[in-house]
Amino acid sequence: MEDLGLNAPHSMGTTIIGVTYKDGVILGADSRTSTGVYVANRASDKITQLTDNVYVCRSGSAADSQIVSDYVRYFLHQHTIQLGQPATVKVAANLVRLLSYGNKDMLQTGMIVGGWDKYEGGKIYGIPLGGTIIEQPFSIGGSGSSYLYGFLDQAWKDGMTKEEAEDLVKKAVSLAIARDGASGGVVRTVIINEEGVTRNFYPGDQLPLWHEELAPQDSLLDIWGTAASPEPMTTE
Template sequence: ETRSSSSTSASKQVLFRFRGGGSEDQNHQLDVPGASPLLLAHGTTTVAMVIDGGIIAAVDSRASMGAFIGSSTTTKFIPISKTIVGTMAGGAADCSFWLRVLGEQVRVLTGNGARVTVRAAARVLANVLHGLSGGGLSIGTMIMGWDGGAEGGSPDLYYVDSEGTRVRGSYFAVGSGSTYAYGVLDAGYQRNMTVGAAAALAARAVQRAAFRDAYSGGFINVYHVNATGVTQLSRAYDESVLS
C-alpha cells in the first residue's frame, strides 16, 4: 500500500471518530455502551428558486432522531458570506460543519482581495466533499447567492451533495420531503415571479411536504437573497400537523 493511500485511509478513520463513530457505518448510529443502536434519520425539506429579483429559499426546522423529533427549531440556513448562503439537508452535524468550513475559506479568500462567486463557492465545497466521498458523510445542500453589484449582478443557485455532485439549476428541493415539494414548484414556478409570489410558493412547497413527510415540519422559514444581502421574510409554525 502506498503512503498516499495509507494517509487517505488514516484521514478517513480520523473523520469517522471525529463524527462520533468508530467504523465506516453508513447508517450513522449513536454508539452508546449498553444501549441499542439509534439510527439517525436525515429528514428535512428545503427549497430554493431563482427569480429576477434574487433567490427565494424556504426551509423547515425539524431535526429527527429515528422515530423521534430531536428539535423543532434547527437552523438550516447557514451564511457563507454577505451574499452567499447554504441550506442544510442530511446529517445536521455534517452539513453545519462543512458549510462553516466553506464560510471560513471564503472569508480568507475575500480578505486577500479575491472575488468569490456562487459558482466558485459551490465548486470549492464539491471538491472537498468529493475527496471525502465514501467516508459516511450525509450532505445535500443548496449554495445560493448574488454575484456582482445591484447593477449588472445576477442570482445563482447550485446543488451540492456529499459525493461531490455539483448541479446548477433554476430551482431545487432537497431532503426527504423533496418529492412533495417538487410537485408544488413544478406547477407554480416562473422566473419572472415577484418576491411576494415566490415566497408564498416556496412556503407552500415546504408546508405540503411537511404535511406528507413525517421527518419534515416545525417552523417554515422563508428568506430572500439579493445584492444587499439576506433578508428573512417570514417565520411561521407549520400547523398542518394539527389539522
C-alpha cells in the same frame, strides 16, 4: 423496551428549497431535526450563512452538513481577504462541491447553495449526496423533496416577483411538512438580492393547510399555563 433510536446520529430528515426570481434568490427550509424517531430539535435553523451574500441549505446528517459549512465559511473568508472583494456564488458552491466530492465515502449530506453577486446576479446550485454540482433555476432536497417535484414543475415560472417566489417557497415547504413525517416545525426563508439579505420566520399558524391536515392547536402545557391552577385532588 422498544428501541426508539435515541442514540442514533442527529439527522435532518428535511425539506430544503432554493428558487431564483427576477432580482435574486430565495432559500427555504423546515426546522425538524430528528434522532431516530425522536424529534431532537423542532426549531433548528438549516439555512446557514457562508458569506454576506451566499447562504447554504443543509440536509442529511446534521454533523456532516455543519462541518462542511464551517470549512467552506473559513475558506471563503480567506478568499475574500486575498481578493479584496466578496466571493461569487459559483466559487462558494464549488468549494462545497469539492469538500462533498472529496469526502463522499464519509459524508451523508445534500446541500443547496444560493446567493447573489454583481457578476451573475442570483444563482442556485444543487449539491446532492455524492458531491456533484448542478446549476438550476430552482432546487429541492431532503426527504420531503420527493413530494414536491410535480408541484414545483407546475408552479415555478421564470421572472417571478419577490412576493410570488417567497409564497411559492412557503407553500412548497408547508406541503412537504404535511406529507413527510420527517419534515416539520416552522418555515424559515432567506431572501438574497442586490439590496442585501432578509430573513423571515413563519410559525405553523401562518402556513397554509393541506388536505386532511388539522389546524394547529394549543398544547395541553400551553392551556394549563394560561388557565387557573387546578385544585389539588383529595380523597375522602
